[in-house]
Amino acid sequence: MQTSIRTRSGMQKGQITKYRPFAPVDLPDRQWPSRQITTAPTWCSVDLRDGNQALPIPMNVEEKIALFTLLVELGFKEIEVGFPSASQTEFEFMRRLIDEQRIPDDVTIQVIVQAKENLIRRTFESLRGAKKAIVHLYNSTSEQQRRIVFGLDRSAIVDIAVRGAKLIKQLVATMPETQFILEYSPESFTLTELDFSLEICEAVVDVWQPTLENKIILNLPATVEVATPNVHADQIEWFCRHLRDRSTAIVSLHTHNDRGSGVAASEMGLLAGAERVEGTxxxxxxxxxxxxxxxxxxxxxxxxxxxxxxxxxIGTICKTYEACTRMEVSVRHPYAGELVFTAFSGSHQDAINKGMTAQARSEKDLWDVPYLTIDPRDIGRSYEAIIRINSQSGKGGVAYLMESEFGYQLPKAMHIEFGKVVKELSDQRGGEISSTELYHAFEQEYLARNTPLALRSFESRNVIDANKAELVDCVAYLTCNGREYEIRAQGNGPIDAFVRAINQQQLATFTLCSYHEHAIGDGAETQAVAYIQIETEAGLFFGAAVDTNIESASIKAVISAVNRATAPAR
Known part of the structure; x- marks a missing residue:
């Protein structure tokens, strides 16, 4: 076995003696792994209390009111508005909510208080006049806190909680105009022995005497996340199974994110039997x-x-949150971040492009697009940001943006060609290319190709040849390297006739490979877009053009392709 190396700083190596694994819960017949979440829990926002106390600059009263208003608009029915006994600012905020009648009838405010007499009495002063309120009582219960912080045994910790619950019950009787609910939290539940958590919670329950009509909330905080989410779920299921008179209690979760798995721990806690979640x-x-x-x-x-x-x-929610808290939502934050519906990778872009096309054609409501777990429009995001272009991007992403933002439906074979153009540009820039820059690159590469050939005019008319076949006769005036030419030819259509005319005049030698067209815009603003692919000795080249007339667009697209073949580097 490798020997553990201790140094003055840095991580231990080999056998780690500084830390130990968290003990698992003995629950061999656990039920939560086979369950599914089928209904939403009761949500309680603690942004105005737990969130606020963690801010480098705590919110002032006006900022707290703005955030409270947002939480109500989002649909929260329980909101922990603060710690009114902790400071005058917290107390004043509570009074403004009540005195200015800012609390909707279907919203219950929640206040937190330690199990100390003076703080409990001050808390009730702040609540006078409220229609409904949850009083959230807590005290620390873990072995670590008992040993290091308080120097008290289990019975003394239980006594603190019981005294606090009794005082709250007495004060409730003095305010009959307010409907009260008691919430109790054994702080650091996940670090507390399960049997002791059960003992202290049941002691508080015995004081409060909850009923089916007036349940008690037993909040089981992962004040510090110390184990994997499955262990948290085992703790919650064990507690729910052993709690006396379970039907008169609402089991609530309050997870933190020290190990980065707060969301998973809450999800598993709900599977394990909890009905309520506190968070921010x-x-x-x-x-x-x-x-x-x-x-x-x-x-x-x-x-x-x-x-x-x-x-x-979600965009407005982020802005209000950031303005009130002075915190920033990460660009990679799930669902809300600026880049979470964005793909830079070429293969991802191609899959999203194909998925979006299939989704648009589908008659089913079911969302089924690769890499996108939800429809961005559901949370107020647009498809414009789904694909963004950098040096790692591929042809699919480029084609998607050209269609979704500018209406250009590039032929599939053209995806590769223009994708290379964009990749070279991104490599030169050394960073991301904006949508505007993408269109400019397309415009310069295809639409603005006016040398060496430049079209002055083009006319065509239908004619009947000696074999009584219908042909198109064309005449075009153009310049090549500054010299003027009049060219004529006949063909099966305007494009074929024009291609023959250029070849016969030996202005270029090429064959026509493919032709695509579509409309862009609506109503009187509609224009035609034409894509022409030609083959020369140098290879295959696309050209593109836009015009109000489809014939003119097609002829200009031929010019674009020939010019790109003649001078492909730009």
Whole structure:
């Protein structure tokens, strides 16, 4: 076995003695792995309390009101608005919500308080006049906290919780105009022995005496995330199984993200029997943050479950959140980030392009596009940002943007050709190419190819030859390297006649390989787009042109292709 090496700083090597694995829960008949989430939990936002206390610059009253308003608009029915006994700002915010009647009838405010008499009494002062309120009582219960912080045994910790619950029950009786719900949290539940968590919660339940009509909320916080999400689920299922009078309690989750799995821990906790989740928008909170309710809710949505929260305008939500908290939503943040519906990789772009095309043709409602777990439009995002171009991008992404943003339906064979042009440009720039730059590259490469050939005019008319076959006779005036030419020829159509005329005049030697056309725009603004592919000794080349007349667009596209074949480098 490799020997552990201890140094003054840096990680241990080999056998790690500084840390130990978290002990698993003895639950061999666990049920949660075979369950599915089929309904949304009760959501409680703690942005204004847990989120606010983690900010380098806490929100002022006006910012808290703005964020509270947003939370109500999103559909939160329970909102922890603060710690009114902790500061005058928190107290004033609570009073403004009540005095200015900012709390909708279907929203219940929640306040948190430690199990200390003076803080509990101050909390009730802040709540006077509220129609409904959840009083969230908590105290630390873990062995670590008992040993290091408080120096108390189990019975003393239980006594703290019981005294707090009794005082709250007494004060509730003095405010009959308010409907109260008690919430109790054994802080650091995941680090507390399960039997002790059960013991202290049931002691509080015995004081409160909940009923089916007035349930108690038992909130089981992963105050510090210390184990894998499956262990958290085992803890929740064990607690739910052993809790006395389970039907009179609402089991609530409050996960943090120290190990980066707060969302997964909450999802598994719901499978294990919890009915309620506390968290924050975008995971703001102490250290690595609370569970992100945006991600958690939209994960459910992506599985066909109505989350009962409305994130239809995620851009506005991000702006309000950032303005109030001075925090930034990462560009890679699930669902909400600027780049999460964006593909730079060529193979991904091609798959998305094909998926979007198939989705548009499908008569089914089911979303089925590679790499996109939900339809960006559902949360107020546009398809314009799905594909962005850099040196790693491929032909599919380039073609998708040309069609989705500018209406150009490039022929499939043209995807490769123009994709190479864009890749070279991106390599030269050393970064991402914007949609505007993409169109400019297309314009310069195809639409603005006016040398060495430049068309002055083109006319065609139908004629009957000696064999009584219908042909098209064309005459064109153009310049080549500054010299003027009049060229004539007959062919099966205007394009064929023009190609023959150029070849006969020996201005260029090529054959026509393919032709594509489509309309772009609507109504009086409609224009025709033509794509011509030719073959010369140097290879295959596309040309493209736009005109209000399809014949003119086609002739100009031939000129574009010939000019690109003559001088392909630009």
């Amino acid at each position: 928008l975008f995971g703001n909170g102490e250290r690595t943050g609370n569970v992100d309710l945006v991600t958690l809710a939209l994960n459910m949505y992506s599985q066909g479950v109505d989350p009962r929260l409305d994130f239809s305008n």
